[in-house]
Amino acid sequence: MQTVRINNLTKTFNKTTAIDNLSLDIEKGKITGLIGADGAGKTTLIRLIIGLLLPDKGDIDILGLNPFTQKPELVSKIGYMPQKFGLYEDLTVIENLRLYADLKSQPYDFEKMLEFTSLTPFQDRLAGALSGGMKQKLGLACTLLGTPEFLLLDEPSVGVDPISRRDLMKMVRDMISPETTVLWSTAYLDEAHSFDTAVVLDKGKCIYNGKPHDLASTPQEFEEKVIELMGGYKNEPSKIAQNYTPIDYELECSVVADNLEKKYGNFYAVKNNSFCIKRGEIFGLLGPNGAGKSTSFKMMCGLAKPTSGTARIMGIDILENPAKARSNLGYMAQKFSLYGQLTVRQNLEFFAAAYGIGLLDRKKRVDEIIEVFDFQTVQDQKSEDLPLGFKQRLSLACALIHNPPILFLDEPTSGVDVIARREFWNHITSLAKKGVTILVTTHFMDEAEFCDRISLFYKGEAIAVGSPEELKQQAHTSTMEDAFITLIKESGK
Amino acid sequence: MKILTALIKKEFLQIIRDPSSIIIAFVLPLLSILIYMYGVNLDSVKVTLGIKNDDANSEISTLVKSFGHSKYVNSIVFDNEKDLTEAITRSKIKGAVIIPNDFSTKLSRAQAGDLLIITDGSEVNTANYVQSYSTAIANGWLNTSKFQRFTPTPVVNSELRVWYNQDLNSHYFILPGSISVTMTLIGILLTALVVAREWERGTMEALLSTRVRKIDIVLGKYIPYFTLGMVSMMFNVFLCVGIFKVPFRGNYLVLFTVSALFLFTLLGVGLTISSKLKNQFLASQVSLGIGFLPALLLSGLMFPINSMPKFFQILTGILPPRYFITFIESEFMAGTVWRLVFVNAVFLTVLGLILFALVYKSTDMRLKG
Numbered sequence A: 001m002q003t004v005r006i007n008n009l010t011k012t013f014n015k016t017t018a019i020d021n022l023s024l025d026i027e028k029g030k031i032t033g034l035i036g037a038d039g040a041g042k043t044t045l046i047r048l049i050i051g052l053l054l055p056d057k058g059d060i061d062i063l064g065l066n067p068f069t070q071k072p073e074l075v076s077k078i079g080y081m082p083q084k085f086g087l088y089e090d091l092t093v094i095e096n097l098r099l100y101a102d103l104k105s106q107p108y109d110f111e112k113m114l115e116f117t118s119l120t121p122f123q124d125r126l127a128g129a130l131s132g133g134m135k136q137k138l139g140l141a142c143t144l145l146g147t148p149e150f151l152l153l154d155e156p157s158v159g160v161d162p163i164s165r166r167d168l169m170k171m172v173r174d175m176i177s178p179e180t181t182v183l184w185s186t187a188y189l190d191e192a193h194s195f196d197t198a199v200v201l202d203k204g205k206c207i208y209n210g211k212p213h214d215l216a217s218t219p220q221e222f223e224e225k226v227i228e229l230m231g232g233y234k235n236e237p238s239k240i241a242q243n244y245t246p247i248d249y250e251l252e253c254s255v256v257a258d259n260l261e262k263k264y265g266n267f268y269a270v271k272n273n274s275f276c277i278k279r280g281e282i283f284g285l286l287g288p289n290g291a292g293k294s295t296s297f298k299m300m301c302g303l304a305k306p307t308s309g310t311a312r313i314m315g316i317d318i319l320e321n322p323a324k325a326r327s328n329l330g331y332m333a334q335k336f337s338l339y340g341q342l343t344v345r346q347n348l349e350f351f352a353a354a355y356g357i358g359l360l361d362r363k364k365r366v367d368e369i370i371e372v373f374d375f376q377t378v379q380d381q382k383s384e385d386l387p388l389g390f391k392q393r394l395s396l397a398c399a400l401i402h403n404p405p406i407l408f409l410d411e412p413t414s415g416v417d418v419i420a421r422r423e424f425w426n427h428i429t430s431l432a433k434k435g436v437t438i439l440v441t442t443h444f445m446d447e448a449e450f451c452d453r454i455s456l457f458y459k460g461e462a463i464a465v466g467s468p469e470e471l472k473q474q475a476h477t478s479t480m481e482d483a484f485i486t487l488i489k490e491s492g493k
Numbered sequence B: 001m002k003i004l005t006a007l008i009k010k011e012f013l014q015i016i017r018d019p020s021s022i023i024i025a026f027v028l029p030l031l032s033i034l035i036y037m038y039g040v041n042l043d044s045v046k047v048t049l050g051i052k053n054d055d056a057n058s059e060i061s062t063l064v065k066s067f068g069h070s071k072y073v074n075s076i077v078f079d080n081e082k083d084l085t086e087a088i089t090r091s092k093i094k095g096a097v098i099i100p101n102d103f104s105t106k107l108s109r110a111q112a113g114d115l116l117i118i119t120d121g122s123e124v125n126t127a128n129y130v131q132s133y134s135t136a137i138a139n140g141w142l143n144t145s146k147f148q149r150f151t152p153t154p155v156v157n158s159e160l161r162v163w164y165n166q167d168l169n170s171h172y173f174i175l176p177g178s179i180s181v182t183m184t185l186i187g188i189l190l191t192a193l194v195v196a197r198e199w200e201r202g203t204m205e206a207l208l209s210t211r212v213r214k215i216d217i218v219l220g221k222y223i224p225y226f227t228l229g230m231v232s233m234m235f236n237v238f239l240c241v242g243i244f245k246v247p248f249r250g251n252y253l254v255l256f257t258v259s260a261l262f263l264f265t266l267l268g269v270g271l272t273i274s275s276k277l278k279n280q281f282l283a284s285q286v287s288l289g290i291g292f293l294p295a296l297l298l299s300g301l302m303f304p305i306n307s308m309p310k311f312f313q314i315l316t317g318i319l320p321p322r323y324f325i326t327f328i329e330s331e332f333m334a335g336t337v338w339r340l341v342f343v344n345a346v347f348l349t350v351l352g353l354i355l356f357a358l359v360y361k362s363t364d365m366r367l368k369g
Helices: A044-050 A071-075 A093-103 A111-117 A132-144 A162-175 A190-194 A219-229 A238-241 A292-301 A322-326 A342-354 A361-374 A387-400 A418-433 A467-474 A478-492 B002-017 B021-039 B056-067 B079-089 B103-108 B124-144 B146-150 B171-201 B203-209 B214-243 B251-279 B280-297 B311-319 B320-333 B338-362
Strands: A001-015 A016-027 A031-036 A057-062 A078-081 A150-153 A181-185 A196-203 A205-210 A253-264 A265-276 A282-286 A306-311 A329-332 A407-412 A437-441 A453-458 A461-466 B048-055 B073-078 B095-099 B116-119
Touching: A001 A044, A001 A181, A016 A057, A016 A196, A016 A265, A031 A190, A044 A057, A044 A150, A044 A461, A057 A342, A057 A418, A078 A132, A093 A111, A093 A132, A093 B002, A111 A132, A111 A162, A132 A150, A132 A162, A162 A437, A162 A478, A190 A219, A196 A219, A205 A219, A219 B021, A238 A361, A238 A418, A253 A292, A265 A292, A265 A306, A265 A437, A265 A461, A282 A292, A282 A418, A292 A306, A292 A407, A292 A437, A306 A322, A322 A329, A322 B048, A329 A387, A342 A361, A342 A387, A342 A453, A361 B073, A387 A407, A407 A418, A407 B146, A453 A467, A453 A478, A461 A467, A461 A478, A461 B203, A467 A478, A467 B338, B002 B021, B002 B214, B021 B171, B021 B214, B048 B056, B048 B079, B048 B124, B056 B073, B056 B095, B056 B103, B056 B124, B073 B116, B079 B095, B095 B124, B095 B338, B103 B146, B116 B124, B171 B203, B171 B251, B171 B280, B171 B320, B203 B320, B214 B251, B214 B338, B251 B280, B251 B338
Parallel strands: A031 A181, A031 A196, A078 A150, A150 A181, A282 A437, A282 A453, A329 A407, A407 A437, B048 B073, B048 B095
Antiparallel strands: A001 A016, A001 A057, A196 A205, A253 A265, A253 A306, A453 A461, B095 B116
16 A cells, blocks of 8 residues: 555756656555755655645645645645644644644544643643744644644754654654554654665655665664765865864863853753863763753853853953954854855855954955855855755854854754765864864764763753763763763653 | 634734734824824914014004914014014024004005015925914904004905814814724734744644635634724724713714724735735835825825825725725714715725735645745
8 A cells, every 4th residue: 555656746946856757655554764965855745745835747646635636635634744843832832732633623632642742731831932842742743633644744853852852753653553654854864764664865856765774774874875875975184174274372271161050030041060171172062952052052152141150262251351252263053144135255254354354354265265165156146045055064164264263063963964964074073183172062963973072961950071982881872872861861860 | 614713713812922913903002192192283383473563653562462462373572673583593483573664654544554474484384374373463453453444344254164173173083093094003014914924934834734724714814803903993992082082973883884894905905915925024014115104194194185196196096094084084073974984885895805805816725836
C-alpha cells in the first residue's frame, strides 16, 4: 500500500525550479525522513502533497485522493505541522487545543495529550510565552488531534534542545497507530537514520529513496553518505581564517564572566555564572531551551544588564566601558539580523561603518571580505533573497568585518543544512587556530564536539564544565547527546 | 457551523488580548471627542480690534463705546497710527477700525460716512470676522444714533432664523462626524492587519490544512470586528449624547441600522487590503492612505463637498464615509429624513456587497506560487 504516489511532478516559482520532474512513492504505515539541503524543495513538496500549492505538471495521489480537486476530503485525513508550528501566540495552550479540536470536529478530550506533552501545568499560559521545546510539543499535539492517517511534519526540531527532540520523537511514535504514515522533514541526519525510510532531495529531484540502514549502519556514516549523495564536501583550508590578521595581546583570558547573575523578581534566570575563556579557545554554552544561555549571552555582550557580577572582554569591564569592550567582539545573532532590504555589499558597508572602520579603509576592507567569502556573484542582491546558507555566511562576514579577536555566536547554524554547517565549522575551527576566541551556543551535539570546553547550563546554573571527553566520562556515555541528557536528568533529581 | 464558531471565538480572544484593538475601539473615540470638543472650534471667536478715532464729535465716541460693548469684539483704543501699525505687526490686534475726522460731518450732511477697516489677510477666517463684525457694529450704532434720521428706511427687512442648530454650535455636527472617523479606524485599519497577521505568523498555513472553508475564514473575520465596531459605536453615541449633551433628534434604530451598513462596507475595504497584501506594515500604510485620510478630508466632515473641485466631488461618490457623514449629521440635528436615509442606506449596501464579494474573491485557499 502506498500513501503517496507522485509521478513526474514539476513546480516552478518564477524562474527557479523547486520540484523537478519528481517521482516518488511513500509506503503506508512507515515513518519517512525527508532530507535535503536548503532550497532542495522539501517544504514545497510537503505543501504540494496537501494541496496548499498547485503543481505545474505531473500527478499526485495522496491516500487515493487528488490534492488539487479533493482537498476538503484530503485535509480531514491528514495532520500537518508547518515550520512555524501554526500556533496562535496570543491564545493559551488550552485555547489553541480547543480551536484545533473544533476545526477538526474532535471532542475536548485533552487530558492524555496534556499529560503526554507535560503541558498540564502550563495549560493557561499563552502559547507565545512557552519555550521553544514546549511550543513544538503543543504544535504537535494540535496536529495529532483527530488521529490523522497521514502526518506531515516540516522541520519540527529546528532550534530545540536534544531532550525536547527526543521527547518529540517518542511522542510521535507513541501516539500514532501502526497504519499511520509519517513524513518528517529534518536537518538532523541522526534523526533521519532512525526512521524506516529516508528520502533525499537535491535540487528538486529525489536522489535516494530507501532504508537508511541500507546506506549506512551508523548515524555518522549515514551523514557521510548523504553528504556524498548531495555532491560531497571538500575540506579546503578556510580562506576566511587565512585572511584573518592575528592580534597580539598579553592577557591569559580574553573573555571573563565574573559571577554573572540575572534575577527577574524571585526567579534567577542566571545564577552565579563564572568562566574564563583563553585565547583561541572555543567555548560552548549548552543547555535546554530556557536554561539561561541567551540571557548569559546578552549580558556578556552588554545587551542586558546583570543584577550582579560583570563580564570582561579583553580585560575591559562591559559595564564600565561597554562601547570599548564591544569593539573587540564580533556578534552573530540567533535570527538573521541584517538588513534584508540592503544588498550584500551595503550590509557589509554599513557594519564596517558601525564598527568604526574609517571611510578610506572601508571600501578596501569590504572588497577584501567579498573576495574572501566568495560573495562576488551575489554582492548586489538584496540579502533577504539569499538562501539560508548565504545569509548565515553574510552574518559571519559582518561579525568579522573589523577583524575582532573575539567572536560570539548565538545558535549560528540553526536551520542550516549539513553541508553548510560543515563549511561553517571549518571556518570557526580554523579561526580559533589563528587565535580568535569563540563563545558559541548550539543545539547540535555534533557541533559541541568541536568545542574545547563546554559549560552545560540548566535552570540558570552551570551544572558541568569541561571538555567534551570529560563530560562524556562524567556521564559514563559514549556520545555527547547522551552525556547532555544524562547530566541534565541527574541534576534535575 | 462549528468551525465558524470556533474561528469567531478565537478572534474575540485575540481582540481581548490585543491592547491596540481596545485602544482603537474605546480610548481613541474618547480622545478624539475630547479634542473635537475642547480643541477644535469652528465657531466665531472674540477678536481683538484696534480703534482710532480722529473725529472730535462727541456723538462719535458712542460708536467707539459700542465696539467696547460688543460681545464679539475686544477693543483697544489707539491715539496714533504708529502704535496701531505696530500692534498689527506684532499680532496684538487682529484688525483695526479708523474713523476719519470728517465722519460725523459727512453723516450730518446725509452723505455716506467712510470707515477704514484694516484686516490681517494672513489669517483669512479671522479677517472675515473682523470685516463683518465691524460693519455690523457700525450699522447697529447708526440705527440708534442721532444720525439715524438721515438713513433711508430699508425696503427689505431681513429676519434671521437658524434651523436645526439654533446656537450655531459646531460641536453638534463635529462630534457625530468624529464617530465616522473612529468607525473608519476600526473598520479599515484594525481589520487591515488581521488577515495579514495570520499570513505572517504562519497560522494561515495551518488553518488551510484543516477543513476550514473560504466562507468560514471570511465570516470569521467579518463577524468579530463587526461586533467590536458596533459596541464601539454605542460607546461613541453614549459619549456624544450622554456625556457631552449633543442633542439627538433622530431615531436610534435608524442610526444603528445605517451605522451597521457603514461598518459593513468599511470591513470590506480593510479585509480586501489585508487579504491582498498579506503584510501588516504595507496593509497599515495602504489603509491609512485610502481609508483614513479620505474619511477625514474628503468626506465632507472638515470641508464641504460642494466646494471641492469637480474631480474630487465625483471621487467622494465611492467613499463610504461621505454617505455616512451626511446621514449622521442630519440624523443628529434634523431628525430622521427618510429620503436621505434611504438613499445613503442603498449606496452603503451596494458598496458593502461589492466589497464583500471582493473579499471573498481575494481570500486565498492556497499559498501563492
